[in-house]
Amino acid sequence: MSFPVTKTLAAGQWVLAGLLDLLLPNTCAGCQAEALARGGLCEECSMELLRLVALPYCPRCGATLGLGVPVYPDGCPQCPTPLPRFSRVFRLGPYASPLRNIVRELKYHGQLGMCGRLGAMLAEAVAADERDAEFDLIVPVPMYWTRRLGRGANHAHLLADALAAELSLPVGPELARTRNTPPQVHMSRTKRIANVRGAFGVRHVPAIRDANVLLVDDVTTTGATANEAARQLRKAGAADVVLAVVAKAEKPVAYTRHWQ
Numbered sequence: 040m041s042f043p044v045t046k047t048l049a050a051g052q053w054v055l056a057g058l059l060d061l062l063l064p065n066t067c068a069g070c071q072a073e074a075l076a077r078g079g080l081c082e083e084c085s086m087e088l089l090r091l092v093a094l095p096y097c098p099r100c101g102a103t104l105g106l107g108v109p110v111y112p113d114g115c116p117q118c119p120t121p122l123p124r125f126s127r128v129f130r131l132g133p134y135a136s137p138l139r140n141i142v143r144e145l146k147y148h149g150q151l152g153m154c155g156r157l158g159a160m161l162a163e164a165v166a167a168d169e170r171d172a173e174f175d176l177i178v179p180v181p182m183y184w185t186r187r188l189g190r191g192a193n194h195a196h197l198l199a200d201a202l203a204a205e206l207s208l209p210v211g212p213e214l215a216r217t218r219n220t221p222p223q224v225h226m227s228r229t230k231r232i233a234n235v236r237g238a239f240g241v242r243h244v245p246a247i248r249d250a251n252v253l254l255v256d257d258v259t260t261t262g263a264t265a266n267e268a269a270r271q272l273r274k275a276g277a278a279d280v281v282l283a284v285v286a287k288a289e290k291p292v293a294y295t296r297h298w299q
Contacts, residue, residue, distance in 0.1 A: 068144040068153050069137030079153050084137040091132030092160065101128035101259060101287040119228070123262050124269035125254060125282040127172070129164045131157065134258055134288035142257055142285055146194050154194070158201025161283050165206065165253070172281065175250040177203045180268050181216040181239070199255040202283065208253070213243045213275075214268060223263070231263035239268050241275040248276035253283055260288040 066073050069084030080088065095104045097115035099122060104115060114122060132138050141157070144150040165172070179199035187193050196210075203210045217240045223231045241247055252272055259265055259282065269280040 068141045068150045070140065079150065079156060080137070080141075084141075087137050088132070088141075091135060091138050092164075094132060096128075096130060096287065098127050099123075100262060101130045101282070101284065102289055103133050103287070119262060123266040123282075124273050125262075125265060125280045127281045128259075128287075129161060129168070129281070129283040130259075130287050131160055131164070131285050132287075134260075134286040135291065138286050146190065146257065151192065151197060154197040154201045157285050158198050159205050161198070161202050161255075161285070162205030165202075165283060173251060174206070174208055174253045174281070176209045176211040176246070177206070177253045177255055178211045178214050178268075178272065180254065180256040180264060181214050183216045183219040185219060195256045198257060198285065202253070202255060211243075211246055211252075213241050213246050214272065215240050215242050223260070228261040228263060231261050232267075235264050235267040237267075239271045241271055244275045247272055249278050250276075251279045251281075252277045253281050255283050257284065258286045258288055259284045 067081040067084055068079045069088070070081060072081050095108075095110055096102060097104055097118065098110065098112055099114040100118040102115060102117040104110060108115070112127075134142070141150075141153055145153050145157075165174075177199050179193065179195040182190070182193040182195070199210050202208075216238060218238055220234050220238050223234055226234060254265060254268055254272070256265055262282075265282050265284075269282070272280050
């Protein structure tokens with residue numbers, strides 16, 4: 040199956056990012072220190088990021104696994120019931136410093152240049168998968184147009200573009216946000232599921248049918264949003280849906296023991 044590669048990243052967004060880099064101090068996205076090494080992070084934050092990336096996690100839900108807990112492909116004790124519609128998760132690390140700060144700088148302070156580094160790291164994780172999974176296209180989790188206008192960009196889309204460039208895959212605009220949904224930060228998992236139910240639709244079903252889809256988002260917490268997006272993609276005929284995210288938000292106890 041083949042798809043035409045689409046240029047989804049507006050050139051104006053990269054121009055704006057370049058102007059901001061010229062006007063603003065060259066600060067680290069992880070700690071805001073002005074002394075940078077390379078790639079938008081100081082040396083200390085770069086090392087901390089690598090420590091987060093090295094943490095073992097469940098390939099089914101993305102949750103950090105405790106010391107000595109084996110990695111099972113069919114899930115872990117933290118996996119939701121029923122299991123999500125996506126069959127696997129690739130992630131960089133838990134939503135902890137400096138990864139948390141990097142994501143916030145990307146989403147709220149226009150440090151779009153970090154998309155390239157995060158996308159490249161995600162691409163390495165996907166390419167290193169022992170199952171040697173092959174994908175037909177990459178689909179970002181869409182943002183409702185009013186929220187995208189307020190943010191200035193859909194950051195999941197920017198990450199998808201960076202990931203696609205590394206993996207030489209097309210980015211598909213087939214998934215659409217059909218209605219705006221309230222922020223889910225303080226919602227329970229049950230309320231999150233109800234909040235996003237029916238919030239997505241598929242524009243072009245033939246492009247999705249029988250495709251192996253890599254679904255991209257910035258952060259996952261309960262997996263409700265990604266699960267609903269994957270449900271719609273599977274309903275449209277996708278053969279498989281795999282989730283790739285920058286970070287998994289979870290309780291600190293899940294990963295702080297690794298630093299002791």
